[in-house]
Each structure stands twice: as structure tokens, then as C-alpha cells.
Amino acid sequence: MTDTSSAPGGATNTSPAPARKRRPPRRVEVSRIQVLSPAMRRITLKGTELEGFAPEAPASYLKLIFPEPGQSEPDRPLPDAPRPKSMRTYTPLAVRPEVHEVDVDFVLHGEGPASTWASQAQVGQVIYLMGPGPGYTLDRTAAQHLLIADDSALPAVENILAALPASANVQLLVEVISAQEERALQSPATVSAQWLPRGTDHRAAGQPLEKALRAMPPVPAGTRVYLACEAAAMRRIRKLLTDELGINRSQIVGRGYWKLDTANHPDHDYGED
Numbered sequence: 573m574t575d576t577s578s579a580p581g582g583a584t585n586t587s588p589a590p591a592r593k594r595r596p597p598r599r600v601e602v603s604r605i606q607v608l609s610p611a612m613r614r615i616t617l618k619g620t621e622l623e624g625f626a627p628e629a630p631a632s633y634l635k636l637i638f639p640e641p642g643q644s645e646p647d648r649p650l651p652d653a654p655r656p657k658s659m660r661t662y663t664p665l666a667v668r669p670e671v672h673e674v675d676v677d678f679v680l681h682g683e684g685p686a687s688t689w690a691s692q693a694q695v696g697q698v699i700y701l702m703g704p705g706p707g708y709t710l711d712r713t714a715a716q717h718l719l720i721a722d723d724s725a726l727p728a729v730e731n732i733l734a735a736l737p738a739s740a741n742v743q744l745l746v747e748v749i750s751a752q753e754e755r756a757l758q759s760p761a762t763v764s765a766q767w768l769p770r771g772t773d774h775r776a777a778g779q780p781l782e783k784a785l786r787a788m789p790p791v792p793a794g795t796r797v798y799l800a801c802e803a804a805a806m807r808r809i810r811k812l813l814t815d816e817l818g819i820n821r822s823q824i825v826g827r828g829y830w831k832l833d834t835a836n837h838p839d840h841d842y843g844e845d
Contacts (some may be wrong), residue, residue: 633706637657720745737761
């Protein structure tokens, strides 16, 4: 990536941006597995190497490295080695540093290193964890929040809901595979939630969210928007929010959590292109 921001004096800095420093890998074991719904598993990872693992903001991310076919556990990644093939990005739902534990929710969406592993995970299995990465800068002074997400971003939404003050009001739209995925979400804030079944056709990603947004009453001025779903859908919804619903771009934070037909979608797709 090239940094094209203006340098002092009006010159354009075309020097390459510094590479992001890779966090050290942490060896962790599965300690608990909870079935949340037909398509969602909560897996608790534990290990003394989680010492010092402390996300600083809600909706932060981590990277998980899964075994390759034929391995009982992945090789420990080396600092200068190529990126592991079976590495995926997730949001840590809950971190308990006093007992070296982190909870991660997995959507069982079909074939893929993470989904396949989570569907067969057993206590004692080993993977590697890297992170944490940056999260969502929450505006705790805003009275109104609009959270728009699909099931891949539910942990990020839960992080944000838990961090909001009791004075906040939240309109929540969540796109899921089926109505069986609906569950209670906790927050000090006042939350009005709509669960929007999409079906199993992933190519319909974002369509229920767009339909629900068009049917909503006008969004109050000053509402802060967190938008996280399939990458192309996120861009369409961004445009809908700004062009049709009159929301200023500065009020929207977008995240492309995954992309149709793309195995290794980057964790820094913000839809601002």
C-alpha cells in the first residue's frame, strides 16, 4: 500500500507505508464448547501464553491459525515465515485475563478452515492465536446508535452493546441464516432489535438488511452507525445510508467481514474506497 496523504509543505508522500508488525503467536487449547444455535458455536480458548492479551476497544480482532490436513496441531508461526494458509480473523467475544481465557464465536457456514475446524472441535485441541488488533472507537456521548450486521459480526455487535452506557438508544439490525439463530443480547443501553433471516444462499447477503433499512423511520440526526457484513453488501448499504437516508459519511464505520468467493479477505476492508 502506498501512503498518498499530503506531507508537510503540500508535497505528496509516495514512500511505502511501514508493514504492520506481526504479533507473537500464542499457543492455546480448547477448554469449553457451547452450542449457541444451529449455526453458531462458542469456543473457549485457554493457555498461559494468553498472558498480556488485552483488547483495548470493543469489536477488536484476533487471528486464529488452524491445523493443515494431517496435522494434530498447527506449526508455531515464525516471525519471518510466510502467512499461514489456514489463518482467519475473528472478534474476541470475552477475555478473562485472570484465568488466561478468551471466548470466540464461530459461524458454521460450510467448508473453510475455521468453519470446518469449529464443527469438529473438541476439548484439548490446539491452535495458535495472534493479536489483538484495533477495535471500534465508541462515541459514548452519542444518544443514538444504529448497528447493522450479519451473523459473522455478531461478536463485534455484542462487544459494542456491552460497552454502551445506559443513556444510549440502539437500533439493531442482524441478518442471520434462519430465525433459529435469534438469541438474547445484553446491554446497559435500550435496544430495539430486528433479526432478519437470509436463508442459506450466501449470494443474498445484505438484501434483508437493505430492505429493513428502507422500511425504517428516519434515522435521528447525530446517530452513530456501525456497519459490518459481507464486503460488497457493506458498500451497497454505505451508499444507501448516505444517498437515501441522509446520514453523513463521518457518522459511519464500515467493516467488510467476509467476501463472496474470496477465501482470504483482508481484515482491514473499511469500504472507504
